[in-house]
Amino acid sequence: MSVNLALVLIAAGLMGCGTYLILERSLSRVLVGLVVMGNGVSLSFLVAGGRNGAAPVLDETAPTEPLADPLPQAMVLTAIVIMLATTAFVLAMAYRSWQLNGHDDVQDDVEDATIRRLADADVTSEAYSAVTDTEPEGDDPRQGAPAPDDRRAER
């Protein structure tokens, strides 16, 4: 199979730019990156279709030159339609994010942050000590409250 080098280079360039943009934090840039990348992928489908040829429309007359492969074109069309819908959805989501937060950055997970903070403050063991009945590790100058065991005894 012979390959059109120009198409390959353009597809590679588009995918590279797309990848760079996807690494950004702002959702709208990520979206542009995805669209650029999607175009690169569509081009690579044309490469996969092999050599170019006449339009693959069949009628009574026998084709004079070899026809282009219609299958990849059908796939690209499908992919473009899907990409369009996704773009619309992500745009709507970016807008909603802007409405809610004033920006459209991809955010960190709050629950993750809670666990991290609990670990930093060394209190995770408190919740579990109700089960395991073990003291939190280490001497903690902050701890004015009695240990869980004492509290239970008080009651």
Add this chain to the structure above:
Amino acid sequence: MTSALVPLPVALPLLGAGLSLVLGQHPRIQRWVSITVLLAIVGVAGVLLVQADRSGPQVQWVGGWPETLGIVLVADRLAALMLLISALVTLAVLLYSIGQGMTEDDEGAPLSVYHPTFLVLVAGVANAFLAGDLFNLFVSFEMLLFASYVLLTLGGTAARVRAGTIYVLVNLLSSMLFLISIAVVYAATGTLTLAHLADRIADLPDHVSLMLQLLLLTTFCIKAAVFPLSFWLPDSYPTAPAPVTAVFAGLLTKVGVYAILRMQTLLFPESPLTGLLLWAALLTLLVGILGAIAQSDIKRMLSFTLVSHIGYLVLGIALANRAGVSGTIFYIVHHITVQTALFLVVGLVERRAGSTSLLRIGGLARLAPLLGVLFFIPAMNLAGIPPFSGFIGKVGLLQGAQQQGTWLAWVLVAGGVVTSLLTLYAVAKTWAVAFWRTPEQAHEAWQEAGSVVAEAAEQEQGGGRGRRRARGAGAARSHHPDSPGGLVSSTDLEEVRALRDEDTPVRDLHQLIEAGEDTRTMPISMVGPTAGLVALSVALTVVAGPLFAYTDRAADDLLDRTAYVQAVLPEGAP
């Protein structure tokens, strides 16, 4: 064997989706449309299962194109079983969500959208199981993903938009990868029909077929949340409404696993990449379950166990022997049922106790004994306690590993057992904290944790990290490489604010009881479907013998390949 029934599990929900979109103003009729459609799919899937078992794979070329050009739908033993179990599970989830009334009064969500979207999701899942060519598989992934985007961000609250962003972006990226893989496969072989590819990939040079395999594997591993590609899942699943999380957890990752299984057995039987997949399985098992232990929220804990148990499925696929593949199929069926049931139960917990955070709830065993039973059975099943199907599936998989006999396979046996034990630890901890201790104990623990978090947040906000204890400060700095010189970055501040905002309005179960506001009832229409699903998971134990015989036959089909290829292309590949 041609069967006109094969396209129905895809066509019916799509038609139903259109119909219920039109009927958006009549929620009552909408509900009946959805229920009827799902009942019909259960019926069709049952018939397909029997037909596929008796007379080989059922095939339908759609659209009247010449063979290998058109779209083919295939229901072999594996696909029919997946179809049946997914139909049963989605039916239960639909009934549950109707009971919850999320279609009517959920935070001002666009009301009429839920039912059509849910049906499109069902159609996408069914299409993925039936797809006989790669591009149709891509389209079905897009169908189910698009529906899942909408369901995940239902209502557009801040938390859901945040979670949805990560989910949508990761899946868009994997869709791109899938498209690239399809282009490469087509360039290399000139076909996308799986049965045809099975024939042609064998003729490719080794390095080309290895590249194709790795590309497809990466794509499907993102969908299935296999270890290095799994971090998106626990961040995005837990914020969705309970029934949505339940159906995602039950089905969507399993569709990815199904795609891996189909591809590994049908397209690349010669080079299964055993070593690589075994390592991925081991790391998925261990990292997932260690993550689950660290969580303080039941939904997040379950999301991590979901990731972890995908490792078992990958283990069986990597082994690529009869016992391994059969065990995988059995375990998929078990895991779909149990994981969905658990998430539905957690939805009930949230309704009853007002939260799913282990820091805030307690004493549910006394307050709601039925809830305790409904949680306990699938939790023990998940951990693999002997009478249940989880134990039987794990034994099947470990037997496969033992037959393989390499040192790595034995390491996997050890890893599998350790994971099972740690799962037991994670669910037992949840049980003890959420169901066993009293709400007062929970209240005190939460007060203390809350004050410490607020204190830590205050110190950070002042930029005074140096005042914190050396150990804590060191850990904090290593977590924030992007905040040099002790300056607090903007994302940090936002996190702090989110935490502080969260602290004030949320009351724990004890406070709710004190205020007399803990009386949210659990309607029978929610408990019923949950109990049904739990009963189904127990029933899997009862029918384990015949089911394992069936999965053995399905595994034989998968490893042999001729039945599938001949059913799709009876006159041989052109």
